[in-house]
Amino acid sequence: MKMRTLTLALVAVAGLGLVPLALAQSPMQVHETRVTSMKDIGGNLRTINESQKEVANHAKIVAAATVIQNHAKNIPSWFPPGTDMAAVANGGKNHAKVEIWANKAEFDGAAKGLETVSADMIRIAAGTDNNAVQEQFKKFGPACGACHSKFRAPLQ
Numbered sequence: 022m023k024m025r026t027l028t029l030a031l032v033a034v035a036g037l038g039l040v041p042l043a044l045a046q047s048p049m050q051v052h053e054t055r056v057t058s059m060k061d062i063g064g065n066l067r068t069i070n071e072s073q074k075e076v077a078n079h080a081k082i083v084a085a086a087t088v089i090q091n092h093a094k095n096i097p098s099w100f101p102p103g104t105d106m107a108a109v110a111n112g113g114k115n116h117a118k119v120e121i122w123a124n125k126a127e128f129d130g131a132a133k134g135l136e137t138v139s140a141d142m143i144r145i146a147a148g149t150d151n152n153a154v155q156e157q158f159k160k161f162g163p164a165c166g167a168c169h170s171k172f173r174a175p176l177q
């Protein structure tokens with residue numbers, strides 16, 4: 022009975038999102054969860070790409086950029102120590118280089134860079150200047166690349 026109460030309490034706390042990721046999940050799960058979130062970033066970037074040529078699509082762009090912005094804020098917390106590609110290889114699917122933890126401030130700065138590009142896009146796409154939206158879209162690739170080039174191993 023006592024055990025059951027404890028389990029329910031933990032479920033309740035987890036439901037509120039109060040359990041730190043690193044404690045709630047195994048290192049393998051941490052890696053798999055962040056890959057899923059990264060893919061969601063990729064999917065939303067595709068939405069922006071497909072929507073960027075029409076003012077009528079600006080609301081869609083605001084929504085997609087908001088998802089990316091929220092993910093970007095959380096990226097630093099997706100990489101607790103002990104979840105690098107050497108520690109948790111996952112058959113070669115983990116691409117998180119150990120350099121992340123040796124240069125955590127720079128890594129977190131790259132996440133902040135993506136957050137800023139997204140925030141600027143949200144502001145710009147709230148207006149009707151389509152050229153400005155297209156110009157802003159060009160900043161996403163470099164924001165991803167600034168991090169991937171140094172901190173993500175090449176995908177097979």
Ligand code: HEC
Pocket residue numbers: 052053055056059060062063066089096114115116117118128129131132135161164165166168169172173176
């Ligand atoms: C601050 C660093 C950082 C930023 C910014 C970042 N990524 Fe990543 N991304 C990573 C790391 C590190 C991995 C590898 C994670 C792993 O394997 O556990 C990754 C993995 C991915 C993956 C999964 C690839 C796979 O199949 O294993 C995708 C897709 C992805 N990123 C897309 C993006 C896109 C698109 C952007 C920009 C809009 C972006 N990322 C911005 C660090 C970053």
